[in-house]
Amino acid sequence: MYRQIQIHPDDRRFQNIWWREHSNEKLRLLQLSTVTYGTRTAPYLATKCPQTLAINNKSKYPLGAAALETDFYVDDGLCGANTITEAVEIKNQLINIQTYKVRKWSANHQQLLHGISPEDQEVDLNLLDEEHTSVKTLGIIWLPKSDHFRIKVNTETENKVTKRIICSELARIFDPVGLVNPVTVQAKMFVQRLWQLQLDWDETLPEEMHPKWDRFRSKLKELQHIQIPRHVNNQSEKKNPKTTQLHVFCDASQGVYGVAVYIRSSFPDGTIGVQLLASKSRVAPLKTQLIPRLELCATLLGANFPTRIKTDLHLEQSKMFLWSDSEITLYWINSEPSKYQVFVANRIVKIQELTLSEQWRHVSSKLNPADMLSRGVNPQDLELETVVIQIEAILNSRPITPQSSDLNDLIALTPGHFLIGEPLTAMQETSSVSSGSLPSRWKASAQIQQTFGQDGQRNI
Known part of the structure; x- marks a missing residue:
């Protein structure tokens, strides 16, 4: 990328080098006309040029300019759209905006790569091929064909562990x-x-x-x-959600505290999808603290963490609910900070500045998904715990009886309505496990969920 950005002629005199092809030739004084590796200004210029291109083309190419301004880090871009048509338009506008050649294209749909030469593509997106080629983007392993993220682990055996x-x-x-x-x-x-x-x-x-x-x-x-779906709203045949909510769960133990953020999407057909969006954990201070104080630290982290998420995903208008299994902490949050010692008072003030008291809810420890963060789990147990939670949600979402006598109202009463006032998730679709190309362990997990979903339908 650096070599595709031209330096203004007035500034090239600051990039002089002595050069000769062979040792017996005379030295020649040359000026470098492009951004040069190793110079102090190179990273700034490489970042500023795309931003300037985006600003100058906002009126002519609004979609491409927005993606170039917010979805690029130096010369790597990660962007998407709600429809194929919109994504194709973003691609075309990006090509028209850029003054240098864009390469290493990768997408999860063949239509998005139409018109891109094979040498400019990162992987061959042959959807008929069962092999899942991965792409490393900004350190994240992405499987374009299945549209999943994967965690890569490199461990080397060492005789001496330090x-x-x-x-x-x-x-x-x-x-x-x-x-x-x-x-x-x-x-x-x-x-x-x-x-x-x-x-x-x-x-x-x-x-x-x-x-x-x-x-x-x-x-x-x-x-x-373990593979994680990239599309967090992939329920209901990837239709756009009608409303979205963020649910932030906080928990703490003597050794660590953390938060887990879930996105809840309601779709026009009445289905509801819930998926983990992000999480964050911190080890407890070496100086021993009481559990309620650590729970308070977890709630402060929960108040801070979603701020960046809402900005990056443009969810500023989405409702947010925060959950904690500590009744003491919830009482503190709804109290006057001046009544408590400095440690507690300072954190209460920050939490009250970032959130409203009516956003906080109590959840039992058994139902708090952030409990896994506070105690830790083994890698092989992470899949099982996820399956158990999803099965529980499926069982509590089975329809019992219609909510109204209106024949056009397809929303049914479920056990979830008695637990939280609404269904926990959509009933598992019977076609969710049809591709033999899925990883065997993930496929087995989905089959277990499908079995419980079908049993629930038969028991109606």
């Missing part, structure tokens, strides 16, 4: 939105324990801790079997 090696291996697990936080949080607590022991970077782990890390590292490979 704090440096452990931190290096953990840094290789790139999970920017916290989709596998319940697993990695165990490693965070393990590293905190190493700091408590005051080990040097290259000092071998104590004998009692070495087997624990070996067992955890051997299980990390299980994360590669």
Whole structure:
């Protein structure tokens, strides 16, 4: 990308180099006419040029300009649309805006790559081929054909395990939105324990801790079997949702606290989809704190975390509900901060600035999905716990009786209405497991859900 951006002729005198092809030739003074690697201004110019192009073309190419301004990081872009027609138009406008050649195209639909030469495509999107070619975009592994994200784990066997090696291996697990936080949080607590022991970077782990890390590292490979749908509103044949809500669950334990953000989408056909959007966790301070104080830290994190999510996903108008299983914390949030000590009072003030008291709800510990964050789970258990939660939602969404006598009203009363006032999720579609190209473990998970969904329909 750098070499495709021209430097203004008046500024090229600052990029002089001495050059010769062979040692017996005379030195020549040359001026570099493009952005040059290694110069201090290069990253700024590479970022500023696309932004300037977007500003200058907002009126002529509004869709392409918006994508170029908000969905690009240097020369990598991640963007999408609600319809194929809109996505094709964004692609065409991006091509017209850019003054340099755009390459490494990748998409989850063949029509989006129409007109792009094969050498400019990142992967061959042959939908008839069962092989799932992956694309690495901004550190995230994406499977375009199935439209899923995948976690890549690189673990190397080392005879000598040190704090440096452990931190290096953990840094290789790139999970920017916290989709596998319940697993990695165990490693965070393990590293905190190493700091408590005051080990040097290259000092071998104590004998009692070495087997624990070996067992955890051997299980990390299980994360590669987990695939996460990229499209969070993929219910109801990918129709656009009528309304969306954000539900933020907070929880804490003696060692860690965290939040899990779910998006709830209501579709025009009456179905409802709920999916994990992001999560975040932090290890508790080394200085021992009471559980209610840690729960308060979790609720503060829950008040802060969704702010960026709503901005990035343009969900500013969506309703947000925050859930905690700590009645003490909920009482604090609805109280006057001046009554408490500084630690509690400061956090109450920040929470009240970011949220409204009526947004907070109580959830029992057994039903709080953030509980997995606060205690951690093994990689092989993450899939099972997800299946159990989804099955529970399916069973509690089976129709019992119509809600009204109107024949056009297709919304039925479900057990979920007695639990939370509404169905928990849409009934599992019978066609959800039809492709033999799905990974076997994910396919088995979907088959279990489908079985429970069909049983629920037969028992109506």
